[in-house]
Amino acid sequence: MPLIERLPKKQRHQHLLKLIEANPFVTDRELTRELKVSIQTIRLDRMELGIPELRERMKQMAEHSYDQVRSLPLDEVVGEVVDLQLDKSGISIFEIREEHVFSRTHIARGHYVFAQANSLAVALIDDEIALTASADIRFLRQVHLGEKCIAKAYVRSMNGQKGKAKVEVFTYVGEEMVFQGNFVIYRSTGEDNIEGGM
Amino acid sequence: MPLIERLPKKQRHQHLLKLIEANPFVTDRELTRELKVSIQTIRLDRMELGIPELRERMKQMAEHSYDQVRSLPLDEVVGEVVDLQLDKSGISIFEIREEHVFSRTHIARGHYVFAQANSLAVALIDDEIALTASADIRFLRQVHLGEKCIAKAYVRSMNGQKGKAKVEVFTYVGEEMVFQGNFVIYRSTGEDNIEGGM
DNA sequence: TACTGTTTTAGTACCAGGTTCTAAATAGAT
DNA sequence: ATCTATTTAGAACCTGGTACTAAAACAGTA
Numbered sequence: 274m275p276l277i278e279r280l281p282k283k284q285r286h287q288h289l290l291k292l293i294e295a296n297p298f299v300t301d302r303e304l305t306r307e308l309k310v311s312i313q314t315i316r317l318d319r320m321e322l323g324i325p326e327l328r329e330r331m332k333q334m335a336e337h338s339y340d341q342v343r344s345l346p347l348d349e350v351v352g353e354v355v356d357l358q359l360d361k362s363g364i365s366i367f368e369i370r371e372e373h374v375f376s377r378t379h380i381a382r383g384h385y386v387f388a389q390a391n392s393l394a395v396a397l398i399d400d401e402i403a404l405t406a407s408a409d410i411r412f413l414r415q416v417h418l419g420e421k422c423i424a425k426a427y428v429r430s431m432n433g434q435k436g437k438a439k440v441e442v443f444t445y446v447g448e449e450m451v452f453q454g455n456f457v458i459y460r461s462t463g464e465d466n467i468e469g470g471m
Numbered sequence: 472m473p474l475i476e477r478l479p480k481k482q483r484h485q486h487l488l489k490l491i492e493a494n495p496f497v498t499d500r501e502l503t504r505e506l507k508v509s510i511q512t513i514r515l516d517r518m519e520l521g522i523p524e525l526r527e528r529m530k531q532m533a534e535h536s537y538d539q540v541r542s543l544p545l546d547e548v549v550g551e552v553v554d555l556q557l558d559k560s561g562i563s564i565f566e567i568r569e570e571h572v573f574s575r576t577h578i579a580r581g582h583y584v585f586a587q588a589n590s591l592a593v594a595l596i597d598d599e600i601a602l603t604a605s606a607d608i609r610f611l612r613q614v615h616l617g618e619k620c621i622a623k624a625y626v627r628s629m630n631g632q633k634g635k636a637k638v639e640v641f642t643y644v645g646e647e648m649v650f651q652g653n654f655v656i657y658r659s660t661g662e663d664n665i666e667g668g669m
Numbered sequence: 670t671a672c673t674g675t676t677t678t679a680g681t682a683c684c685a686g687g688t689t690c691t692a693a694a695t696a697g698a699t
Numbered sequence: 700a701t702c703t704a705t706t707t708a709g710a711a712c713c714t715g716g717t718a719c720t721a722a723a724a725c726a727g728t729a
Contacts (some may be wrong), residue, residue: 383603384586408538
């Protein structure tokens with residue numbers, strides 16, 4: 274019953290975990306070359322650590338991405354739309370996370386706040402294709418990591434079927450307004466009447 | 472040489488394509504039950520249609536999602552800055568890919584084009600912290616899947632150390648201007664002199 | 670030194686989900 | 700009937716494993 278000096282195994286386990294995390298596509302055989310142990314040891318280690326075999330790892334990744342892709346169409350909108358009255362008004366919520374901020378300052382990058390507002394403005398328009406033509410925006414104060422942005426959008430005008438819609442968006446964190454934007458959205462009812470737009 | 476009535480095969484091919492698209496995780500054996508043909512026929516069909524085996528499909532999906540995750544952290548700046556003269560001008564290139572477009576129309580979502588311009592405008596300012604205060608933007612024409620956006624930014628004015636910088640950005644696809652924006656960027660030289668900004 | 674227990678290695682059988690190849694059965698048109 | 704395309708069958712082989720048995724190598728200790 275060796276009490277001391279049983280570290281190499283634990284160290285190998287750590288090493289193994291790192292190797293597989295670094296490259297989930299590595300086979301057991303490739304790992305033997307890296308860790309200088311037999312393939313059986315690799316397999317025992319994987320069992321102890323609960324790491325599934327290569328094919329299972331790939332399957333899980335594939336299923337994961339498939340689920341994501343399935344839900345991506347919802348991602349045409351940045352932020353979660355919690356209320357939507359087409360051609361009238363809408364509300365969306367967007368939480369600022371690690372990936373949305375400048376790592377140094379933890380302040381949200383402007384384009385995410387813009388993206389939320391833009392997405393909501395576009396979603397509001399009940400039309401085949403709705404694209405942003407122009408926007409006039411103000412960032413009123415910085416938004417920080419962890420803050421929840423609540424964007425409220427209102428359609429201010431709608432001219433005809435081949436026209437532009439004006440949408441005003443206000444984004445709040447709590448009581449404070451952090452962003453304000455006036456969007457002009459092109460609404461094409463199928464025709465090629467767009468001169469510009471996104 | 473059967474000239475007529477050779478449709479069942481083509482129909483089966485169509486059916487097969489749809490089944491695999493609907494569920495990429497289906498095995499050949501499962502497909503035999505759906506299509507009422509032998510497993511060899513399924514395999515011949517897959518070959519003719521160039522559809523890889525289940526494991527290869529899963530591997531490709533896994534690699535795809537892995538690549539996506541890998542490339543996300545590079546996103547502090549949207550687009551690749553290819554030229555940068557701090558406080559003067561800069562150029563960045565951004566290729567519109569699948570994940571940047573509306574899946575239905577293949578037109579780029581506006582906020583990506585904005586993000587490229589915004590990122591470049593911020594990168595241009597040689598300061599500790601640079602945040603977008605406001606912007607006035609125009610989307611001049613749609614940008615489509617596969618197009619390369621070349622954004623050129625110029626600093627138009629700079630007032631003092633605690634001031635705002637005005638940056639003008641033009642984005643082109645080839646010769647065509649697709650976006651134009653006037654950004655006001657706050658440059659804080661460490662102090663807390665920002666009233667707003669991203 | 671011999672005994673004990675852990676750890677590592679080796680080897681075999683087996684599995685899923687295929688590929689590759691050869692060959693036979695079947696269908697359809699002429 | 701015959702010719703050709705299509706479909707089916709079967710066997711050998713592949714990868715990257717699992718499951719299991721068994722032997723060796725190591726360590727600590729009595």
